[in-house]
Amino acid sequence: MEQQQVPTLAIIFLSKDLEKLHAGSLVGSVAAMSGMKVRMFVTMNALEAFLKENVEKQNFQTGTVGAEMLNKNIPLFPDLIKEGKENGDLHLYGCSMAMDVMGWKQGDLIDLFDDVIGVSSFLGMAQGAQVITM
Amino acid sequence: MSEVDVKKSIDARGSFCPGPLMELIKAVKHAQVGDVIEVLSSDTGSAKDIPEWVKKMGHELVYCQEAGDHWKIAVRKAR
Structure with missing residues (x-):
């Protein structure tokens, strides 16, 4: 009963495009900070963008807007997710x-991940949730 | 505009969406009910989006006005 009272947003990141990572993180973080329960699942190529070395070097795949975001040095998806986690109910999971x-370990990813989980766990979390796929 | 007792003013000029909103959310979270929080933002999107957030969350928009090259937005925490 109680679970259904808080709207849940499940965000699945598939792509390593900076724009998609940014848009999903932005929506998810603001949702979490506004009282929604947010669960993010990072899989496939999107995981690559969350590797520590790529985040440190800002080695991202971008289009026009993403390139300008890097140029203007605006807070990127790791910053947005961090804000969401610190100020709301947001969990981040790797696939x-x-x-x-x-052959990647959780330690290869930036330190924002709550866990590395399989599809069954994520389906449990996403049950009854609004799902966004990026 | 009548006198408003602004409890806290946040200068988020130069920050893009959702920066000003996030700063506001954090301030509202730590404020007391009835407190007024003001945000200065140079981001056009935030000037539209912050009032939407305020409405959604059931707080009160005190003002949202242009002041030269930026917006001044004030919110009263309602709950």
């Missing part, structure tokens, strides 16, 4: 399948 395929 165990893609991690296994690539």
Whole structure:
């Protein structure tokens, strides 16, 4: 009962395009800070953008807007997710399948991940939620 | 505009959406009910979006006005 009273947003990141990562993180963080429960699942190529080395070097795939965001040095998706986590109910998960395929460990990812999980766990979290796929 | 007792003013000029909104959310969270928080923003999107957020969250928009090259937006925490 109680679970249904808080609207839940599930955001699935598939792409490593900076614009998609940014848009999903922006919506999710503001939603969490506005009282929604937000669960983010990062899988496939999107995981690559969350690797520590890529975040440190700002090594991202961009289009026109993404390039200008880097140019203007605006806070990027890791900053947005951090804000959401600090000021709301936002959890970030990595996909165990893609991690296994690539041989990546949770420690290779930026320190914002709550856990690395499989599809069944995520489906449980996403049940009854609004789902956004980026 | 009558005198408003602004409890806290946040200068978020130069920050793009959702920066000013996020700063406001944090300030409202730590404020007491009835407090007025003001945000200065040079971001056009925020001037439209912050009032929407205020409405959605059930707070009160005290003012949202242009002041030269930026906007002044004030919100009273209602709950």
